[in-house]
Amino acid sequence: MDNKVSVQQKWSNGVKMLLGGVLLFPMASYAHLIAIKATKPFPDTVTATSSATATFRVTNITSQATVTVIDQSSFPAGSGLSITSSTCGSALSPHQSCVIQLALEAPATPRRISTFLREWASPTADAVQYPININVLASPTLPAISMEAVDSSALTALRDPIVAVNAGNWLILSGSLGNFHNFNNDFNPDIQVYNPVTGEMHSVLLADTNLHIRIKEQLNSASTQSLQDGDTLYIIGGFYTLLNVGWLTLDTITAINIPGMMNAVLQNDTNLAPYANVQTGIPEFRVTGGQLGKIGNDFYLAYGQNCDGASYCTTQTYTNAIYRFVTDPTLLSTLIIGTANSPGDDSGWRRRDYSLAPFMSGGLETLFAMAGPFTPAEDAQVWTNGIMFDGNLVANSNFINQQANQYADAHLSMHSNSGVDYVANFSGLSNLFWATDGLKYDNTTPYGNLLSLIRSDSSGSVREYAHFKPVCSDQPLASCLYMGIGAAFIPAGNFYDSRGILQLDQLPNAKTLVGYVYAGLVSTEQDIFALPPPPNPPNPPSPSAASNQVYAIYVTPSQPGAMSWKDITNLYPGN
Numbered sequence: 001m002d003n004k005v006s007v008q009q010k011w012s013n014g015v016k017m018l019l020g021g022v023l024l025f026p027m028a029s030y031a032h033l034i035a036i037k038a039t040k041p042f043p044d045t046v047t048a049t050s051s052a053t054a055t056f057r058v059t060n061i062t063s064q065a066t067v068t069v070i071d072q073s074s075f076p077a078g079s080g081l082s083i084t085s086s087t088c089g090s091a092l093s094p095h096q097s098c099v100i101q102l103a104l105e106a107p108a109t110p111r112r113i114s115t116f117l118r119e120w121a122s123p124t125a126d127a128v129q130y131p132i133n134i135n136v137l138a139s140p141t142l143p144a145i146s147m148e149a150v151d152s153s154a155l156t157a158l159r160d161p162i163v164a165v166n167a168g169n170w171l172i173l174s175g176s177l178g179n180f181h182n183f184n185n186d187f188n189p190d191i192q193v194y195n196p197v198t199g200e201m202h203s204v205l206l207a208d209t210n211l212h213i214r215i216k217e218q219l220n221s222a223s224t225q226s227l228q229d230g231d232t233l234y235i236i237g238g239f240y241t242l243l244n245v246g247w248l249t250l251d252t253i254t255a256i257n258i259p260g261m262m263n264a265v266l267q268n269d270t271n272l273a274p275y276a277n278v279q280t281g282i283p284e285f286r287v288t289g290g291q292l293g294k295i296g297n298d299f300y301l302a303y304g305q306n307c308d309g310a311s312y313c314t315t316q317t318y319t320n321a322i323y324r325f326v327t328d329p330t331l332l333s334t335l336i337i338g339t340a341n342s343p344g345d346d347s348g349w350r351r352r353d354y355s356l357a358p359f360m361s362g363g364l365e366t367l368f369a370m371a372g373p374f375t376p377a378e379d380a381q382v383w384t385n386g387i388m389f390d391g392n393l394v395a396n397s398n399f400i401n402q403q404a405n406q407y408a409d410a411h412l413s414m415h416s417n418s419g420v421d422y423v424a425n426f427s428g429l430s431n432l433f434w435a436t437d438g439l440k441y442d443n444t445t446p447y448g449n450l451l452s453l454i455r456s457d458s459s460g461s462v463r464e465y466a467h468f469k470p471v472c473s474d475q476p477l478a479s480c481l482y483m484g485i486g487a488a489f490i491p492a493g494n495f496y497d498s499r500g501i502l503q504l505d506q507l508p509n510a511k512t513l514v515g516y517v518y519a520g521l522v523s524t525e526q527d528i529f530a531l532p533p534p535p536n537p538p539n540p541p542s543p544s545a546a547s548n549q550v551y552a553i554y555v556t557p558s559q560p561g562a563m564s565w566k567d568i569t570n571l572y573p574g575n
Helices: 002-024 213-218 258-266
Strands: 034-040 045-047 051-060 067-071 081-086 097-105 111-122 126-137 141-150 162-166 169-173 190-194 201-205 225-229 232-236 247-249 253-257 276-279 291-295 298-302 305-309 315-318 321-326 335-341 355-361 364-370 385-390 395-401 411-415 421-426 432-435 438-441 451-456 462-467 488-491 512-518 521-523 544-546 550-560 565-567
Touching: 034 111, 034 126, 051 067, 051 111, 051 126, 097 111, 141 421, 141 451, 162 225, 162 232, 162 258, 162 488, 169 232, 169 258, 190 258, 201 258, 213 253, 213 276, 225 291, 225 298, 253 258, 291 355, 291 364, 298 364, 355 385, 355 411, 355 421, 364 421, 395 462
Parallel strands: 045 126
Antiparallel strands: 034 051, 051 097, 067 111, 081 097, 111 126, 141 550, 162 169, 169 190, 190 201, 225 232, 232 253, 247 305, 253 276, 291 298, 298 321, 305 315, 321 335, 355 364, 364 385, 385 395, 411 421, 421 451, 432 438, 451 462, 462 565, 488 512, 512 550, 521 544
């Protein structure tokens, strides 16, 4: 009997010790004390020499115990993985969390990185690990792009000018003389013809010409939509006022014969009416801040808004639409033949003041709408979901999560017969920019300084790159003169197709002049406003000014991708 009691007591004591050990040191197969969640995971794939970041939240998931999270990660040598910041290491009460941020500086050679973020709960030996698997691909061969300032002393300082090209000369129309959000009806008073090689400038006063009054109104408007199609320049809409009161959005379309008007200006002839046609009263053309493009024989007026009232749009209605239409230089056959409407404000079709680029996708002619304001939330931000649509108005509203250059800027489309296509954006307002201590992110979209490159290949891969050289108007980065918003890209040479896409296979594999970037705003500060923007006056903008600076743009069709570009694909979440 005594032996039986003794055995029972020993068994009971052993169970207690075992249970106590499990409570103090739970094994992985039991309930954990902490949990790891990736709030921003690494991408599945990056390119060599690129970088990426990830954020993880570690939570005390007990209901009573206090634990301390201790990092036990051991990343493979040469993986480029590191912990850049952590709020872990202090005691966490039940259901409290700490945050760990990781960075990846990808190795120079392709490989697969397979490892874990491994965290322990102290004082127990409870280990929890989160798998990290990243494919590092070889860096693609990318075009080399460089910018060189050239003499532009004869040019007018403008933002958002309309520029057309013929026989090497530029026809310059409209454009504001003011700074950001300047609504003082302060527009370019001239029609100008400029030769970038000789520097010669010829002009006539718009007011002295016999152009139709509706055309004169349009050339004194902000944010028109324009497109050069061969020898014809088409202009639609615009934000107009006669005497700085009663602003409204025009429903005008104008067609200008570029060679004819150029020749007249070169002769100081103000009889320009024979070279321009105009039509009004088309409701779909009452748009400002949209963009105009062409696919095949059809034109596309994409997005934008209708504003009326005060200078900051007392009444503002986004079109949330793409209008497909046909026309010709007489404008007599202008007809809307198709409309695609937004599936909702959250789709990103509620945008304006963005960039629209002709684009090839898998051999198909498309148009690529890049970023632009604004999301419908109270804390409105720029859209980053680049939208691609084809001639049948079929749209991919998530073509890219665009990291840089989210406002209208100078841009260049390029195509290679290998099935790779690009769009380069020459700075502007941007969530991503170069600072003296590296690449920085700010979703308030300040003035930026990035030359960015979006690449799409036949496999469906879309990636974005930032040029390592900041765009600072030839100033040191520490005193960067920010530039690019409202600038124009002007093609040069015979390397373009009918839609204005640079054909890379026609270039020699050497540094080649392909165009110019002209005008736009420059600013010594990144903040857009010194005080809140409209409609909360007074609202002086930051010290920005219209620019007459010209940069010659050179392209070398291919070079090893690591030489000039940093992969910024999906570095930060978007809208």
